[in-house]
Amino acid sequence: MYKPIQANKDTFWVGVNDYETDLFESLWTLPQGVAYNAYVVTGLNAAAAIDTVKGPFLDEYINKLVQALDGKALNYLVVNHMEPDHAGLISQLKTKWPSLKFIGNAKTVPMLKGYHGIEEDIITVKDGDTLDLGGHILKFFTVPMLHWPESMVTFDASTGVLFSNDSFGGFGAHEGGIFDDEKVNSRWEDEMLRYYACIVAKYSNIVQVALKKLGALEINNIFPSHGTLFRHDVKQVINLYDKWSRHDADNGAVVVYGSMYGNTRHMAEAVCAGLSGANIKDVRLYDVSRADTSIILRDIWKFRSLALLACTYNTQLFPPMEALCSKLLNRMPKNKFLGIAGSYSWSKGVLTALHDYAEKSKLALINPEVEVYTSPTQEDLNKCFELGMNLGEAMA
Ligand SMILES: Cc1cc2nc3c(=O)[nH]c(=O)nc-3n(C[C@H](O)[C@H](O)[C@H](O)COP(=O)(O)O)c2cc1C
Ligand SMILES: [Fe+2]
Ligand SMILES: [Fe+2]
Structure with missing residues (x-):
């Protein structure tokens, strides 16, 4: 995808496709590439990016982000996850927007220092804390060990978008459409389960806890950090995650x-x-x-x-x-x-x-x-x- 894509009101996908990494985490094959989904929400008073992308995609990412901002400044970077496939460009954003503030939780703070030498301009949020962008109030939920200790998800109550981090993510670059209603299920379901089995499955009991915790939210869209964005039928992917994390399986061998x-x-x-x-x-x-x-x-x-x-x-x-x-x-x-x-x-x-x-x-x-x-x-x-x-x- 060569340009930002509007994914909801004031909400843009500014991610990239990676066709050149052969092994994700130097372990898992990527026959159809992988997408690093990053987002930006532009409120009346402030704009917040949700995660960045992997380091080598600096130019493409910044280019899309600037287009989506349409002349506005970037005020916040929500750091849902510190794994370098999403946190790769944190320092570069700070260079471009020097007054940028980072939003993370207590577990994010030492990692920001360790990976990027960043110790200032960090707003430390707790589970359930909010950030008002004007017309969009972002709410943060910590999901420790899903699949890193600092992992969080971010919910925009005005649009019902859950920025779900690696949860609900899948392998495979975007081919054509990025949304679930633009592709048949077989284009994403197998690759989502492969991602689940390799990366998330160890933490299945925590997925169950997270599903209960997030169950009260009116979720209209699930926008994960990899793979397909779900705006048409979030129920079916929540059901899949519930099934996989309950270790429920099909007859077959x-x-x-x-x-x-x-x-x-x-x-x-x-x-x-x-x-x-x-x-x-x-x-x-x-x-x-x-x-x-x-x-x-x-x-x-x-x-x-x-x-x-x-x-x-x-x-x-x-x-x-x-x-x-x-x-x-x-x-x-x-x-x-x-x-x-x-x-x-x-x-x-x-x-x-x-x-x-x-x-x-x-x-x-x-x-x-x-x-x-x-x-x-x-x-x-x-x-x-x-x-x-x-x-x-x-x-x-
Ligand atoms: C390099 C090598 C090491 C083996 N080590 C053992 C062994 O330690 N103990 C044993 O009982 N058989 C050992 N075997 C024999 C195989 O386990 C046995 O022949 C088996 O039936 C081979 O099955 P396969 O035809 O499916 O490869 C070894 C075979 C090879 C080639
Ligand atoms: Fe991750
Ligand atoms: Fe990831």
């Missing part, structure tokens, strides 16, 4: 395997066949060495069943599977049925490691646990099929 020479893959295929035999129609099989981890996490969040199969490597769990288990233990998905199976040729070890993960995960472990010596026999494959069937029937 993710089968992930780690295999060097294909034996464990054959076992995984038998698990899939068993799921299919139990009439489960959405079964997704992923090679943990090759599939995109963010997509595996997204689909684990989406479905109620998970099977993990791996071979033994130097007495331990095959390393990419170990890495996946570690990511899952960090996020702790709940309410899922789990199946485990492993293969070995001399020392064993993999099933113990997967069992250890299963215990720590607190997921419902479904029988049988299958341990296979070298190539799976027909009997081994039958057990894997049975595991798939049992996972499928557990969801009935």
Whole structure:
């Protein structure tokens, strides 16, 4: 998007599309880029920007901001979040508008100093405090650990716009329209869930608290810091966030395997066949060495069943599977049925490691646990099929 876009009364989107960052947070793939949404609200008495964008987009961002301000000065910068994808240009705004005041909370203050050396002109707000811009009263709500300690959201009661920070955000740059009514749901829902699973999911219990806290507001629009802006149907995205943060999922299964020479893959295929035999129609099989981890996490969040199969490597769990288990233990998905199976040729070890993960995960472990010596026999494959069937029937 090459120009500011009016998003509501006196409210402009002044964000940017990033097509060049390959890995968000140096972790998560961006096949369709990512957008850093920033905003400005121009009141009768004062104008406030809501966050900035990532550092390299200085010229594009300032250019849009100046156009949106239409000759007015910028008086405030609301710092909803200090992660550098949004706070990247804080110092540069101060250089351009020297009387600029920063709005943050007690947790923002040390980060403003640490990241930017800023110690002055900070207005420290508490949960529920307001800022009157003239015709627009901004109200601030702290949402600590959603997903950083200083995270806040900002609500404009006159327009009903919730500037929701990373919550309700999604991967993917804007293509054409920036609003929900300008695209089909499939253009944003999967990428929003992938963002949720990778970045927000660990804090699902806090999402539940935040949804209750914000539930009393008359929210007309949700404008997040990444991805689609919701002005047409905010209910459906609130419902999605409620569902994902309650660990509610759809009937379907993710089968992930780690295999060097294909034996464990054959076992995984038998698990899939068993799921299919139990009439489960959405079964997704992923090679943990090759599939995109963010997509595996997204689909684990989406479905109620998970099977993990791996071979033994130097007495331990095959390393990419170990890495996946570690990511899952960090996020702790709940309410899922789990199946485990492993293969070995001399020392064993993999099933113990997967069992250890299963215990720590607190997921419902479904029988049988299958341990296979070298190539799976027909009997081994039958057990894997049975595991798939049992996972499928557990969801009935
Ligand atoms: C480099 C390497 C290390 C391995 N380390 C072990 C091990 O420590 N203990 C063991 O029982 N098997 C070990 N194996 C054997 C594999 O776990 C076993 O052959 C397994 O069936 C391979 O499954 P796959 O065909 O799905 O790759 C190792 C294999 C390789 C190639
Ligand atoms: Fe963030
Ligand atoms: Fe972000």
